[in-house]
Structures are given as C-alpha cells and as structure tokens.
Amino acid sequence: MQRIGVFVCHCGTNIAGTVDVKAVAAALKNEPGVVFSTDYQYMCSQAGQDMIKEAIAEHHLGGIVICSCSPRMHEATFRKTAAAAGLNPYMVEIANIREQCSWVHKDMAVGTEKAIILGKAAVAKVNLNTPLTPGQSPVTKRALVIGGGIAGIQTALDIAEAGFPVDIVETKPTIGGKMAQLDKTFPTLDCAACILTPKMVDAGQHENIRIFSYSEVTAVKGFVGNFDVTIKRKARYVKEDVCTGCGLCTEKCPQKKVPNEFNLGMDNRRAIYIPFAQAVPKVATIDPDYCMMLKSGKCGVCSKVCTAGAIDYKAKDEYIEEKYGAIVVATGFNPISMEKFDEYAYSQSKDVITSLEFERLTNAAGPTQGKLLRPSDGEHPHTIVFVQCVGSRCEACSEKGKEYCSKICCMYTAKHAMLTRDKYPDTDVYVFYIDVRTPGKNFDEFYRRAVEEYGVHYIKGMVGKVSPEGKKLHVQASDLLAGKQLHIDADLVVLAAAIEPDRSARPLATMLTASMDTNDFFTEAHPKLRPVESPTAGVFLSGACQGPKDIPETVSQAGAAAAKVIGLLCKDHLTGNPCVAHADEMMCNGCSTCERVCPYGAITYVEKEFRMPDRTTKLRRVASVNEAVCQGCGACTVACMSGAMDLRGFMNRQIQAEVDAICK
C-alpha cells in the first residue's frame, strides 16, 4: 500500500463552482492508502506546487493524486513537481474533475458525487503504480538513404551539409533516378540534367556521403537510433576504385545488342556499360546476363582494352553491415505497365509510346539525339495525340490501373505538347483529357500558355481506341464539349501512364516494419502534421515513395526529411516513453500472437534458459519487447492469451482497479 496524498484544486470557481472541493478532499481522506488530503485555490500555481512538494516531504508520500483539470493540460507540470520533490514522476495520477466533471455538470451534489468517484478511481490506480524510469538508447550518428534519385540525393546532401555521414544505397549502377532521364522540367523548362547533374556530382564528392550504387538493402534490424543494416553490393565485375570511367570498354565490347534500359529499350547498349555520360559514380558495369565472358568464358575484350586494369570477372556479391541512426526511404516511382491497356495499341505499334519514352525521344542524350522522330521509321511525326490519365483514376478497373491521380501527368503533358509545338510548329498536337489539374505555382499559367500561345488542341474526352493502319495510327476519341466522336489519323500517340511505387518498396517496408497503404505508398505518421515521418520511429520518407510528387515537391519533402533526420542525429541519447509493454517471461507461452499484432515490430521472441522447480533448466521461447520501439498502444496486452503481456503505466490491475472504484 502506498502512502498517498490527495490534492483537490478549486481552479478558482471553475471546479469549486460545481464541486464541493472540501467535501471531495474529506471523502478521499478515507480511501485506502490516503494519508493526506487537502484542497487549494490553484494547484498548478507556484504556491500550489510548493504545497505538494512540502506535503510529499512531510508525509513521506509514495504517490499523489491531483484532482484538477485534464491530464492533457497539467500532467507534465505535476510530474515535474513530483520529480522536484524526489518522487518518481510516474507516481502521479490525475483525476479530471474539471473538463469531465465540473464543466459538464451543473448541479453541485451531482458534480461532487462524481468528483469523489473519479478521485477514488485515481487513488485506486495510484495504489498500484510503480516507479517508472524512461529507457535511454544511444544514437548512431549516421544516416542511410535508400534510393538515389533527386529525393535521395537532396536528403543526403542536406544531412551531409549538417555534418553527419550519410550513405546512399541505389540499385542502379548510377544515382540520378528518374530525373536523370527527363529532358526539360515544368513549369520553368530548365533542362533536367543541368540542374540535377551538379547535385549528383556534389553528392559523389561530398566527404560525408558514401554512395553504394548497384546495391540493395537486404536486411534491417534494430530500432530508432540503432539500426543494423545489411547492404548487398552486387558484383559489377569492375573495380569501382580503379575504373576511371574512360568508357573505352563500352565502345569495344562486341556484345552490342543489349536493350538500353536508360533509354527504355529504345536503343541498344553494350554488355559493359556506363548508363549515361554524367553517371555518378562514373564507373562501368558488366551486365552478367549478356556478357559473353561471364556466360561462356569466351571474350575478355574489355579486360584487354582496360588500361587501368579495372575488370574483374571473378567478382562476387559482397555484403556489408553498417549501423545507422536514421533511415530515409526514397525509393521513388515507376510508370505502370501498359500491358492491360491494349486499346491504345501500345504492344502493337512502336509509335505508341509512354510519356517517359517521349522524354527520352526529345532528350539530346536520348536515342535520337533529341530529334523527335517516330520510333518505327525515324520519320518526323506531323500529328501527335497525347492521352492523359492512362491507368490513373481508374477505380472500376483497379486490377488494370490505379485509383489515385498520378498528379504529374497534366503538367508534363502540357510541357511535351508545348515543346513539340515550339520545336516543330508544323505539328498538330492533340491532348485528350478528363480534367486538367494544375495546382502549383505557375502551373496553370504554364498550361494556358500551351493552349493560347502554342495552340495545342486540348480536347475534353478520352481516347477510346487506337488502331494501327498502315503508317498511321487511327485514333478514335470523344470530344465531350462538342458532343462528337473524333477520328484522328496520328503519327505518334503518347500515353501518360499512371505512376506506381517502385517494386522494391513493399519488401523494404516489411524489413523496416514501416506501414504502407493499399497502393504500396508509404504512409506518413500523420497526414498533415508529420508528413515526412513513417509511423515507425527513425524511418523517414522522401519523395514519390510516399505519394505522387513533382520535382519541387519532392525536393521540399527531401529537405524536410533531412531536417527531421538531423534533429534525431543531433541527440546523443533518445529518452523513451516508459509506459511501454512488458512481457512476464514466466507466464509467456511463446505463441507469437503479440508479435503479429504489434504495429511497430517492437516484439521479438528469444530463446531463454529457465530454471524449473525440479532444478533442471529448460530452454523456452519468450516474448521480448524492445522498449525503444514500443509506442505503448497496448494492442499486444489484449491479444496475449496467457496474460503475460502488460502495459506499464496502464497495467491490467490498474485499469481494473479504476473500473472497480467507479462501479462500487
């Protein structure tokens, strides 16, 4: 039994107006354990707090109950008061007799009666309170950024600039991501490479940044401040530190027929390749699926021409393990497959392309050196039809497309249409749309310029069918405003494919125990107030892995994620919430139910040796809660069948005591 002190606050007349505070103090004095009970005008005032401190010292109180306003208001205040008096702050309980009593009831007798019951419940609870100490865990001052697109690069640069080491893990041989493939960027029409490649170089040369390209994260253990991450460095068969990036091998390699994924397969590369001229790191990579030497042991041309001696056919995948304090997910997006939208004849004609392919076709470093030519015959197209919302906003056919708006298509299509009309004024450009959505700074003006200055034909309505007829593509569409069906003979059809999260995101989310929505976008801790943090502590989100985003938004989110990471890495220790779950190992039956309900992956099972009553020892599997990860929701306590799991600060016994006190 604790020695309990009860302090009833008048809160001026806020409480005392409807509750007879003296009667409450007198009634609670008779409760078991209560050795001291008093009332005061304003408990939260300095005088009130001093009174509490004195009472704690004088009556050797082991626990206190404050009958006052909501704990959401002053719990922290009174906990500090208790701590100042040498009492464990978690030995304080608050009976909410203002918001939930005096303010909602008008009758003095009713209010007093309820206040006494609430006070009794708090006394009953504090009787069972135990002193709690928040756990502390150290913070590894290093961040991991998964994904090396513009989001990952920006996050890494911002963290590195703050003085913390950062590693970028990128699955491709180079960082740069989707932005490296783009030609111009809306709405300013700067060239993507001109603004991205300096950032790539900065990242490559920054003393605080290490880039693990051609690598992937294969395992994540640990928790906020203390992640243990395994990174697989795929064998690139070229020594990264020796290769000078001269590119001679990529010219001499006899295997010329490898589809170039950087140009989306619209031209070929060699089996040894550097994805593009500004690649970072600028190191060649051998494609093991096509290299003759690796497949059949016959060739070795690259090794012969390499003056630096960088080629190593015997290279193996390497696994490195590193500790991190924070992890930023920046896995980005991909356009969806056009397989299920064959009404647009994507598979039937080379001249039906996606917008990303169109980017490559107009990019000076692309397969046509920036000349807009039809992929089928290399001729200049005179009529181009752009189709918006291909697979976006596709609710009925969710197995085909995506329910959400992909957000970027309206703007990049306006850009494509505008640039086409700018370079080739003799081209007729049609854009078929459902809605034109241009919320963003200077976005609508940009789209209107495409219509008004460049004379792009925007037609409300969708394309129903594209059929290749000879050299032409017969486009059948509706013009809803005119109420007509249109038939256009086009030379090129460009599909604004919906975007989806990268495939690597789902397994990564499982590794990180970070939650995802049904579309595989990472969910944020709070959609408005914590938009760059995952609900899993220490995991942050940057860029399109969280939802469709354009470049300006991605960069702002990347900076925001970096700020959150810096805030975390600045701390030497993390102070946890002591109100966390705790498993009674003697009672745990090792069923794993709690592990499955935990939304944070805070529960693991460990094999432990126990001494049995017959003096033998037995190995048993028991739940172990990581207190740094547990957020204290209590889901596991209810799921636990053996009753081993309990939540500190809200123990089963405590809540039951409250129920009993109320129902008495």
Add this chain to the structure above:
Amino acid sequence: MQVTEYKPLIVAFCCNWCSYAGADLAGNNRLSYPADVKIIRVPCSCRVNPMFILRAFQRGADGVILCGCHPGDCHYTTGNYYTRRRMALLFSMLDYLGIERERTRVEWVSAAEGAKFAATMNDFVAQVAALGENKRLEDLRCKK
C-alpha cells in the same frame, strides 16, 4: 416515500489521443451530459481488454462504451481496427449472455468532436436508462 430516480452507471473508456481530448473539448465548450458517465483514460482503444468490460458488468455497471479515434486516424495506426474486431466479437458474446446490445457500444470520436462526444453520451445514457438496471452479470458478492 420519496422515489429516487434510476441512475444508470456507465463506464466509458476513452483513448488518450482522440476521444479523451474530445471529452475534454465537450468540457471546454460546457456541453453537458449526464454525470452517470465515468471516463477511464487508456492510451488506445485497443488497450481495452474484454476483461475490463466483463469486470465492469460484474461490478454492476449498466452500460459500457468505448471511444476511439476514427478508423484510419488511430495514433498507433491500426489500434482501433483491433478494437472494432474484438468488440464485435465480445458484444455478440455478451448479447448471448443476456447483456443487451444496447448496453455496449463502440463510438469513434475525434479530438475535434466535443459536440459528438456529448451527444453520444446523452444518447447512450438514455438508451441504457431505458433498459433499466443490469442484473444479468452482476455479481452479488461484489455488492456492498
């Protein structure tokens, strides 16, 4: 002889993040509801063990209401989904035991819904009061 009006005893479990704040807001706005409602604060609605509810009925509560964040808004992401499923099961079991459905309820109340909290409580108390005292599960040994 004075007839005392029957007052039901209602135990309300409120999650710390939404509903407890909603109840506080009802107080801030002076939206009254019957004093029969006694609130117990829990971190999340999923912390409420069915044992607590059985205990409340055993000890003579006439109704038990659980308030949590709206689906999708749970502070702990999925806690209220657990609540929803567990309580669907528990309430149907209680119904089988003779504790009428009207005595139990799960309600989603956000931190901004003070008015909804008060309205819910008014409604629930009236609903339970109409049923009269809960005698089915009450353990007479617990009576003083």
Add this chain to the structure above:
Amino acid sequence: MQNKNERRREQILRISGVNPLKCMRCGKCSATCPSYDEMEYHPHEFVYMVETGDLEPLIHSASIYQCLSCMACVERCPRGVEPGKLIEALRLTVIREKDGNHMTADTIPAVIDDETPQQAIVSALRKYTK
C-alpha cells in the same frame, strides 16, 4: 471549300479581336446568357466551334440572331474571351456574305410594338445591317 471556311474564320477572329484559345470552357458565358433557352448553339459552343473551325452549323443557325448582344457574357468571362463579340462578328460575316441586310427599314415596323424598348430598335439597326 476548306479555304473559304478558313478565310471566314480568320475574318471573324479579325473583326471580333477574340482569341478563342483563351477559353477555359468554364461555361460562365452560357450560364449568364438571357436567351439561352432560345438558342440552338450557346455562347460557349460558339467559341469552341469557331476555335475548331466548325462554322457551317453556326452560319445556318438562327442562334446568331437570337443573341441579344447584351454582352453579359463579355462582362462575366473570367478569361476575357468576349464570346458576344465573336457572335457579333459571325453574324456580321454572314450578313455581309448574303450581301444584304438581315432586316430592312420596311420590315421593321411589323416586328415592333409599343413595348419594344427604343434601345433594342437602335441596336437592331447595328446588329442586322452590313
């Protein structure tokens, strides 16, 4: 034929000074039009059809005369497209092509009565003559 249509379109745009590409297709012009129910083609359709060069139906439609030239659409257009001016220009083009006034001094007394506002008679002279 194609050329004639194109010339006609050029002329309408030149007379009116309207750039139909500025139209956002919000429909406010038609929403504000007092003779909407009378008209076969409505102000927003005029703009759209002139933009796409679909002039034939307009030329043969009575809608060009049913427009009151009240210019409410011009006043309210959020993009400054001025559909009313476009309809005026179209009507003028048609009347000029017919090489005769739509109404002559002889026909006028029969269609007016004491209720007809003076302003309507004056504007009719402007609207229906070359």
